[in-house]
Amino acid sequence: MDIKTALLAFSALSQEGRLEVFRLLVKAGPDGLAAGLIAERAGRAPNTLSAQLNLLQQAGLIESRREGRSIIYSACFDKVSDLIVYLMEDCCAGEPCVASSVQAAAERALCCAPSSSVTS
Amino acid sequence: MDIKTALLAFSALSQEGRLEVFRLLVKAGPDGLAAGLIAERAGRAPNTLSAQLNLLQQAGLIESRREGRSIIYSACFDKVSDLIVYLMEDCCAGEPCVASSVQAAAERALCCAPSSSVTS
DNA sequence: TCCATATTTCCATGATCGTTGAAATATTGA
DNA sequence: TCAATATTTCAACGATCATGGAAATATGGA
Numbered sequence: 001m002d003i004k005t006a007l008l009a010f011s012a013l014s015q016e017g018r019l020e021v022f023r024l025l026v027k028a029g030p031d032g033l034a035a036g037l038i039a040e041r042a043g044r045a046p047n048t049l050s051a052q053l054n055l056l057q058q059a060g061l062i063e064s065r066r067e068g069r070s071i072i073y074s075a076c077f078d079k080v081s082d083l084i085v086y087l088m089e090d091c092c093a094g095e096p097c098v099a100s101s102v103q104a105a106a107e108r109a110l111c112c113a114p115s116s117s118v119t120s
Numbered sequence: 121m122d123i124k125t126a127l128l129a130f131s132a133l134s135q136e137g138r139l140e141v142f143r144l145l146v147k148a149g150p151d152g153l154a155a156g157l158i159a160e161r162a163g164r165a166p167n168t169l170s171a172q173l174n175l176l177q178q179a180g181l182i183e184s185r186r187e188g189r190s191i192i193y194s195a196c197f198d199k200v201s202d203l204i205v206y207l208m209e210d211c212c213a214g215e216p217c218v219a220s221s222v223q224a225a226a227e228r229a230l231c232c233a234p235s236s237s238v239t240s
Numbered sequence: 241t242c243c244a245t246a247t248t249t250c251c252a253t254g255a256t257c258g259t260t261g262a263a264a265t266a267t268t269g270a
Numbered sequence: 271t272c273a274a275t276a277t278t279t280c281a282a283c284g285a286t287c288a289t290g291g292a293a294a295t296a297t298g299g300a
Contacts, residue, residue, distance in 0.1 A: 007136060014131035015288080019123065026211055035247060048289055050248055069246050069297050080207065081218045085225040087204050091146055096230055098201045103226035105205040109219035135258080155277060168259055170278055189267050189276050 001086040005060065009083050012059035017044065018052045025062055025075040032074025034067075121206040125180065129203045132179035137164065138172045145182055145195040152194025154187075 013019050021042055025033060033041075039049040053073055056062045060079045064071050084102075092098040133139050141162055145153060153161075159169040173193055176182045180199045184191050204222075212218040 003136075003139065007134065007139060010130050010139070011134035014127065014134040016123075016127060017288085019127060019130070023211055026213070026215070029215075036245090039247095045290055046247065047249080047291080051288075054248085066297085069244095071247065075212075077212060077215050077218050078221075080212055081221040084204055084207050084218070084222050087200060087207075088222070088225055088229060091143055092197060092200055093146070093229075095146070095149075095197050098197050098204070099226045099229035101198075101201040102204050102208070103223055103230065105208055106219045106223035106226060109208060109213075110216055110223065137258085156275095159277095165260065166277065167261085167279085171258075174278085186267085189274095191277065 001082045001090075003090075006083060006086050006090075008059040009061060009079070012056050012061055015052075017042070017048075018056055021049070021052055022056055022061060022075065025073055026077075026080075028074065030074055030077075032065075032072040034070035034072055036070065038073065121202045121210075123210075126203060126206050126210075128179040129181060129199070132176050132181055135172075137162070137168075138176055141169070141172055142176055142181060142195065145193055146197075146200075148194065150194055150197075152185075152192040154190035154192055156190065158193065 013022060021038060024038060024041060035049065035053060036046065038053070039046045042049060044052075053062065053064070057064060057073075061076055062073050063076050064073050066072070088098060088102055133142060141158060144158060144161060155169065155173060156166065158173070159166045162169060164172075173182065173184070177184060177193075181196055182193050183196050184193050186192070208218060208222055
């Protein structure tokens with residue numbers, strides 16, 4: 001991940017409404033949510049939400065697919081991984097204290113997860 | 121880390137100038153850099169830089185101390201750790217694919233680092 | 241083809257942000 | 271105390287951003 005991409009991602013996550021939408025989509029998992037449903041749950045106008053979804057998508061953090069009349073948005077977990085790794089490697093190169101606490105958190109997350117879904 | 125704090129951190133890192141300054145301070149390590157030196161290296165006016173440093177500090181990503189006539193800024197590595205862990209745990213809860221790739225990166229970072237500086 | 245549904249695009253407005261010149265503050269040394 | 275250095279604060283400006291109303295686009299069903 002280059003600095004331009006990271007900047008886009010941070011920018012997309014730096015606004016309350018967008019971060020909220022992103023977390024909603026993360027919780028929804030790979031199946032995602034229809035744009036209308038997101039607007040309803042977030043309590044915002046559909047066009048406002050459309051702009052927010054657009055920005056998150058441009059940043060590569062979410063993706064969309066059409067299903068009938070609805071457009072389903074879902075989180076791009078690999079891009080979030082990239083962002084995390086960028087923060088750790090590029091921003092914090094040579095600082096083991098960061099790496100070690102992150103490693104501990106990753107292990108906590110993995111030990112209570114189904115091993116089948118680990119795709120490295 | 122709560123969502124408000126994360127939002128501040130993302131916001132602080134979402135602008136090219138500030139991200140650049142932050143990376144400069146990360147590379148400088150715990151010793152940090154004087155404000156004037158940062159301005160010189162970043163090629164920006166001292167007062168512009170002061171505003172950027174201020175924002176990064178409010179977000180908790182950097183800290184300052186006075187040394188004589190200079191004010192030395194340095195990165196808060198523990199806060200970056202917090203942000204990374206927040207992204208992984210709170211934003212990506214239940215997604216082992218994120219945790220496993222992050223764990224791999226953390227291990228790479230740790231294996232080539234002096235073990236003495238690991239403070240978990 | 242026509243209508244209803246789902247979402248986006250266009251446009252305008254108010255709000256926030258980034259930058260800079262000028263003035264103010266803090267520290268050091270004489 | 272005075273002058274020099276280092277940095278910040280203040281005020282103002284131009285630029286960018288977020289939002290929502292209205293119109294446009296795309297799909298599905300009759």
